[in-house]
């Protein structure tokens with residue numbers, strides 16, 4: 001029993017090491033990418049389920065764009081003039097929406113809320129200045145109002 005437990009522990013710690021190594025590799029890749037200031041945006045995966053549109057990889061987008069998932073969801077719902085809710089990694093929209101329109105809207109969202117208007121860098125974060133929502137660029141330091149374009 002003791003010996004069995006030991007073997008299992010050993011195998012687990014090997015798996016753990018392998019996992020750590022993989023994580024480190026991925027972290028390295030992310031760091032290199034952000035230096036080139038280019039975001040790799042996946043294709044939105046949207047399918048219809050009854051009278052609903054299911055955006056299957058929704059949660060990838062706020063993660064990549066470093067924005068609040070609720071903010072992006074509200075933006076999409078408003079632009080599509082429908083109701084939306086998040087369900088785990090997916091987002092559900094009422095009505096059969098054109099799957100193509102999701103990539104158009106993601107681009108619009110990036111132009112308005114993510115891309116720096118001065119240098120074009122996506123390395124930005126939102127901030128507030130006298131109750132006005134602004135975009136702070138981590139590449140050039142510009143502070144510009146959001147929601148434009």
Ligand SMILES: [Zn+2]
Nearest residue numbers: 116119137140
């Ligand atoms: Zn900038």
